[in-house]
Amino acid sequence: xxxxxxxxxxxxxxxxGGRCPAAPVDRTGTQEASVEKSAASSELRVAGLLDALTxxxxxxxxxxxxxxxxxxxxxEIDYDTERTIGESLALEGFxxxxxxxDNPDLQEYVNVLGTALADNSIRPGIPYRFVVVDSDLLxxxxxxxxxxxxxxxxMKMMQTEAQVANVLAHExxxxxxxxxxxxxxxxxxxxxxxxxTAAAMEGEKGQQFENMIGDLQTVLFDKGxxxxxxxxxxxxxxxxxxxxxxxxxxxxxxxRSLKAREDKSEKSGSWFSTHPPLDKRIEKTMAELxxxxxxxxxxxxxxxxxxxxRKFK
Amino acid sequence: xxPRNLAWMIPLFLVCWLSSAVxxxxxxxxxxxxxxxxxKKASSKTVVGLPLGAELSVMEKDDKWYRVxxxxxQKGWVYRGRVSDTPPSAEVKREGADLFAALGGSGIKAxxxxxxxxxxxxxxxxxxxxxxxxxxxxxxxxLDQVLAVKVTQQEVTSFLxxxxxxxxxx
Numbered sequence: 140x141x142x143x144x145x146x147x148x149x150x151x152x153x154x155x156g157g158r159c160p161a162a163p164v165d166r167t168g169t170q171e172a173s174v175e176k177s178a179a180s181s182e183l184r185v186a187g188l189l190d191a192l193t194x195x196x197x198x199x200x201x202x203x204x205x206x207x208x209x210x211x212x213x214x215e216i217d218y219d220t221e222r223t224i225g226e227s228l229a230l231e232g233f234x235x236x237x238x239x240x241d242n243p244d245l246q247e248y249v250n251v252l253g254t255a256l257a258d259n260s261i262r263p264g265i266p267y268r269f270v271v272v273d274s275d276l277l278x279x280x281x282x283x284x285x286x287x288x289x290x291x292x293x294m295k296m297m298q299t300e301a302q303v304a305n306v307l308a309h310e311x312x313x314x315x316x317x318x319x320x321x322x323x324x325x326x327x328x329x330x331x332x333x334x335x336t337a338a339a340m341e342g343e344k345g346q347q348f349e350n351m352i353g354d355l356q357t358v359l360f361d362k363g364x365x366x367x368x369x370x371x372x373x374x375x376x377x378x379x380x381x382x383x384x385x386x387x388x389x390x391x392x393x394x395r396s397l398k399a400r401e402d403k404s405e406k407s408g409s410w411f412s413t414h415p416p417l418d419k420r421i422e423k424t425m426a427e428l429x430x431x432x433x434x435x436x437x438x439x440x441x442x443x444x445x446x447x448x449r450k451f452k
Numbered sequence: 453x454x455p456r457n458l459a460w461m462i463p464l465f466l467v468c469w470l471s472s473a474v475x476x477x478x479x480x481x482x483x484x485x486x487x488x489x490x491x492k493k494a495s496s497k498t499v500v501g502l503p504l505g506a507e508l509s510v511m512e513k514d515d516k517w518y519r520v521x522x523x524x525x526q527k528g529w530v531y532r533g534r535v536s537d538t539p540p541s542a543e544v545k546r547e548g549a550d551l552f553a554a555l556g557g558s559g560i561k562a563x564x565x566x567x568x569x570x571x572x573x574x575x576x577x578x579x580x581x582x583x584x585x586x587x588x589x590x591x592x593x594x595l596d597q598v599l600a601v602k603v604t605q606q607e608v609t610s611f612l613x614x615x616x617x618x619x620x621x622x
Contacts (some may be wrong), residue, residue: 141460141529141538189460215543218547219575222573222575223578223581226574226578226581226595226599227577227578227581227582228586229595229598230578230581230582230585230592230595232593233594233595234587234588234589234591238590238594239594239597239598246601247601249582250601250603251603251607251608251611254608255608255611255617257484257611258483258484258534258608259482259483259484259534261480261482261540261550262544262547262548263483263484263504263543263544264504264544264545264547264548264549264550265547265549265551266551268598268599268601272596286598286599293464300615336577336578337576337577337579337580338579340577340581340584345580345584347582348581349581352581381533382483382532382533382534382618383533383617383618383619384533384612384617384618384619384620384621385617386574405597424559438615438616438617438618438621440615440617443614443615451502
């Protein structure tokens, strides 16, 4: 596959060499000579480039292998494959953050509210599932394909349904923008693979799949996604909440609550370690709120969420 | 400038005014479960269910509701949060079409559908991963239960209506 890419790149290089930048409009003898000289020099450059490309470990070869990886890695991954990656990560999510909280009303609540929001997200046509896990850490994360985890600790911290809506919409936004998938686009497992099958997970490929899920855990549980993706998810969440009918101010309120708890909370594996600095996020979401001049007319639903919270253990 | 010198501008004004009155804004359905309503309230009768990407001509805007015409000529009201001036991507439309078909392809049937958003259990490939990693059975069961949750359009509608959220606000 890589050699295929090398050939394509070499072809592009040759085509570019054929279109000499000094090509004349007016064909005089001097200019023709100049064109011939220039074309000969282009051919030499291309020949040199091809030599460099075939040389193992050369700078040019590494560069073009990188481009090849990018082209292959950005190939569309089908939904079943995305889902399998997400399900495998979800299994690790339970191991890391704990089992689902035994409260059917709460689990139903996040699933119905989350689905209502997902309907108005930028990717409404896939099934989303939401689960509150028994962890005191203040955290939420989403697996590719639509499985979304929220910690019990975060649910306890929040005060209104609009706040919960903004957090769930933030996680839906990561799924709909395929942020986690973008973070693993260069994984060896995905090179030349557009679809995962059980047979394709045998032997070395199986090991590569495990490594890819391991890398995803590092990104989502410890290191965090790219800051640009987090800001994008915040803005997207506020829009989705607003479109559904909730106040986008809920996003800012959650960030402020987190800020108030930052000093006393455990950082490892929480939103504090996996998300950008809260001051910066608050600043950006405040600017975002200005897009919704009638946000005060939107639902906050303090009472409905407080009624649900009374059944929390 | 004398008034008669401005006379030539009158037809120009007329042309501009007429073209702005005739030009209709085009919007696209961007939310799942969107319904065209007879009146500008969620409790009014549903004219038809609208699939993702459906093109609508906006005839009138009244606060949070838009009076629109579908490409088939059906007229009614749609909530502003369910449309956008940018169409959804081809992939999103394709995924939505699958769900729309599962719901019966109509907003009315969608209300009664209980197959909405149903999801199989762990995929064969995830099972394979769990075997390779020797994932404890309790985590597999937990994930199976999460995937087995069903949310119907009716539940979503009741939830938003009970909370008077968005198009159900009074």
